[in-house]
Amino acid sequence: MSVTVVVGSQWGDEGKGKIVHFLSEKADIVARYQGGANAGHTVVVGDRTTVLHLLPVGVLWPHVTCIIGAGVVIDPADLMDEIEQLRQAGIDLTGRLLISHQAHLIMPYHKLLDRMTEEKSPREKIGTTGRGIGPAYVDKAARTGIRIVDLLNHNVLRAKLRRNIEEKNLLLSRIYETEQLDEDQIIQEYLEFDEQIDPYVKDVSVYLNDAIQEGKTILLEGAQGTLLDVDAGTYPFVTSSNPTAGGALTGLGIGPRCVDRVIGVMKAYTTRVGLGPFPTELSGELGELFREVGTEFGATTGRPRRCGWFDAVIGRYSARVNGVDAWAVTKLDVLTGVHPLKVCVAYEDGRRTYRHFPAVPHILEACQPVYEDLPGWTENIQNARTFDELPANAKGYLRFIEEITGAPVGIVSVGPDRDMTIVRDAPAQP
Ligand code: IMP
Numbered sequence: 452m453s454v455t456v457v458v459g460s461q462w463g464d465e466g467k468g469k470i471v472h473f474l475s476e477k478a479d480i481v482a483r484y485q486g487g488a489n490a491g492h493t494v495v496v497g498d499r500t501t502v503l504h505l506l507p508v509g510v511l512w513p514h515v516t517c518i519i520g521a522g523v524v525i526d527p528a529d530l531m532d533e534i535e536q537l538r539q540a541g542i543d544l545t546g547r548l549l550i551s552h553q554a555h556l557i558m559p560y561h562k563l564l565d566r567m568t569e570e571k572s573p574r575e576k577i578g579t580t581g582r583g584i585g586p587a588y589v590d591k592a593a594r595t596g597i598r599i600v601d602l603l604n605h606n607v608l609r610a611k612l613r614r615n616i617e618e619k620n621l622l623l624s625r626i627y628e629t630e631q632l633d634e635d636q637i638i639q640e641y642l643e644f645d646e647q648i649d650p651y652v653k654d655v656s657v658y659l660n661d662a663i664q665e666g667k668t669i670l671l672e673g674a675q676g677t678l679l680d681v682d683a684g685t686y687p688f689v690t691s692s693n694p695t696a697g698g699a700l701t702g703l704g705i706g707p708r709c710v711d712r713v714i715g716v717m718k719a720y721t722t723r724v725g726l727g728p729f730p731t732e733l734s735g736e737l738g739e740l741f742r743e744v745g746t747e748f749g750a751t752t753g754r755p756r757r758c759g760w761f762d763a764v765i766g767r768y769s770a771r772v773n774g775v776d777a778w779a780v781t782k783l784d785v786l787t788g789v790h791p792l793k794v795c796v797a798y799e800d801g802r803r804t805y806r807h808f809p810a811v812p813h814i815l816e817a818c819q820p821v822y823e824d825l826p827g828w829t830e831n832i833q834n835a836r837t838f839d840e841l842p843a844n845a846k847g848y849l850r851f852i853e854e855i856t857g858a859p860v861g862i863v864s865v866g867p868d869r870d871m872t873i874v875r876d877a878p879a880q881p
Pocket of ligand 1: 464675
């Protein structure tokens with residue numbers, strides 16, 4: 452029995468999908484705590500690749516109960532599509548998917564506003580996924596959001612929608628000089644989700660706290676990553692939720708003492724999609740090589756990911772703000788054949804050296820990484836199943852990461868398949 456948070460430690464796309472799927476085999480419950488369909492969790496099982504955007508990765512194990520917490524923003528059409536796709540693949544979620552009645556809904560105007568804001572001022576563009584995430588969280592904070600519970604009461608839903616659509620139409624015509632929303636069509640569309648969603652709706656805070664009392668094994672699944680966190684990340688180039696470990700508590704309605712351990716997932720190098728500073732970014736052939744070998748293209752948008760060297764300043768930061776107990780280092784195999792391997796150990800801007808991540812774009816943009824070189828390896832590591840089976844230089848690379856970030860490496864992923872995984876020691880086990 453244990454409660455484990457699995458958190459992204461860089462700019463998202465660290466391989467949380469694979470790690471959560473791997474750990475879910477021994478879990479009773481997997482609960483997603485923030486974000487929405489901006490996430491894309493890829494899981495490879497045999498010759499089948501599944502990409503999940505909203506549903507927790509645990510859905511792929513029939514014995515796992517899956518939860519979508521209050522911190523998630525849900526596009527009902529996307530959710531129903533994903534449930535239907537899984538049903539067609541023989542995975543029935545009836546009775547084992549629970550959705551918080553407090554979760555907020557993504558509305559058509561959120562997606563429209565997401566697109567309009569990005570197009571209107573290219574200089575202030577974030578490079579969002581265009582899924583309406585930011586505007587949905589804006590309404591949540593402004594206390595005008597529509598929640599799952601509102602779907603169940605048609606009178607409340609109609610009244611709230613009317614008010615919101617009126618306001619968004621004003622915004623769309625006056626600021627963005629664009630199309631108007633069809634109020635009746637939206638109301639009709641959302642009234643229909645009521646019956647579809649009803650069987651899944653639950654007070655998930657009560658359910659989870661009971662499950663914790665009963666000693667169940669629970670994984671709390673984050674989306675995106677620490678540097679995309681609205682508070683801890685490279686603001687304003689962030690998403691609008693809290694992917695960091697603290698978000699698991701507020702996003703699911705559990706207290707801090709319930710959490711037994713935090714696993715930080717991080718790639719053996721660094722990637723980022725969207726705009727914003729990225730100190731160790733590689734623009735030349737090597738960046739291209741990481742992209743090709745690591746298939747670094749967004750699972751949600753298909754955009755090529757920016758690639759760069761491993762950044763231990765970020766690792767240290769992530770260990771600190773998430774309270775990481777152990778790392779799950781992913782895609783170590785992608786580095787095979789690269790020599791020397793550079794690891795960023797600090798930043799400098801000509802006046803001072805930064806050992807702690809400054810998390811401020813204009814400072815980061817002025818900084819140059821300070822690298823240490825480590826020797827690479829050429830052996831294929833995809834068949835290694837224990838730490839000792841890794842080449843000496845791969846072990847040296849991981850040990851260096853442990854030393855410089857201050858947290859142990861508990862899991863190493865050496866390939867996309869579930870079994871291409873090394874579990875090193877107890878802190879990483881659920
Ligand atoms: P939004 O979450 O769509 O508002 O996008 C805000 C920023 O977060 C953009 O830079 C996106 O590229 C990035 N982002 C959002 N979701 C993910 C993800 O799952 N992986 C990586 N980056 C993401």
